[in-house]
Amino acid sequence: MTGNAPIDPRILHLERLRARIAAGEPMAGDLAATFALAATALDPTATEETLGRLGGNGGVELYRSLVAWAGLAPRERVLDIGCGSGGATREAVRAVGPDGSVIGADASSEAVAAARERTPPELGVDYRILRAEHLHGIPDRSLDCITASLVFEQLADLPQAAGEMYRVLRPGGRVVASVMDFDQFRPADAAFFGAVVAVVAWHARGALSGRASRATLPRDPQDRSAFQHAGFATIEERDVQLIAVLETEDDAWALFSRSMIGQLLGPLGRLDLRGVLAAQVPHTLYLPVRFLRTRRPG
Ligand SMILES: C[S@@+](CC[C@H](N)C(=O)[O-])C[C@H]1O[C@@H](n2cnc3c(N)ncnc32)[C@H](O)[C@@H]1O
Known part of the structure; x- marks a missing residue:
């Protein structure tokens, strides 16, 4: 019967995009x-179930540390942009308490x-389907803080999103975000990651000529200026590392197969990736993450 089973349109959509990237179309913009x-759409809990579970240097955790850096106080009003399955959103709820409010x-x-499924209703999170570039329904100057965990890398129009974030924050309101920073690998990890990138180069070469191949904020001048032009204060930075102890091939596969890199690859690419990972374990991989913080002056 499997021969006649309808193919999930979301899988077809992903495969068409994958084919364009494999043919060399730069993985940039739209x-x-x-x-x-x-x-x-195919794996909405991937970030929380992989990176969200890793500990890091000095007790760092992806969500708890991001929200701690936001310095949230009871009763504050927060928007978690690109909330995914709600890992950072639920941390924000804990920080603002029952008199605060959180939109995911x-x-x-x-x-x-x-996110709705993973969030107990009594936490009162207001989850909405919204693009960061168009925060429809969120009034001007209505928020104290915006959090964004591993989202800015994915936005089609960062200047537009920065303008919207500025609009909805009150003067003095802040933005706190995390981004992966692939330029900051330790030398030992750069070799590990280089082997992975070689698989991507072979099977998904457009990924190496587009935006996805480089760290975006805060080094990229274009990205940095998006925040400056919107009116935000200077961006503060804090570099941390999440630590993935990859004892076995399965450990490495569990991390990479659900990452954007794994999703870029079709069946042959995934086979190659698995082989490359198998050849490199055991390995302790330090994943560089950069926390960013800025505010709307006032
Ligand atoms: C890497 S996941 C991170 C999810 C979550 N913040 C976390 O850290 O677990 C990136 C998320 O950003 C969302 N996203 C991508 N583009 C977006 C946009 N333009 N506006 C809002 N969300 C977006 C994706 O749907 C995805 O859930």
């Missing part, structure tokens, strides 16, 4: 953003559904 959303917004309906 193609990169559409690919990220298509990958999220994601462009993917699948992510919002996963």
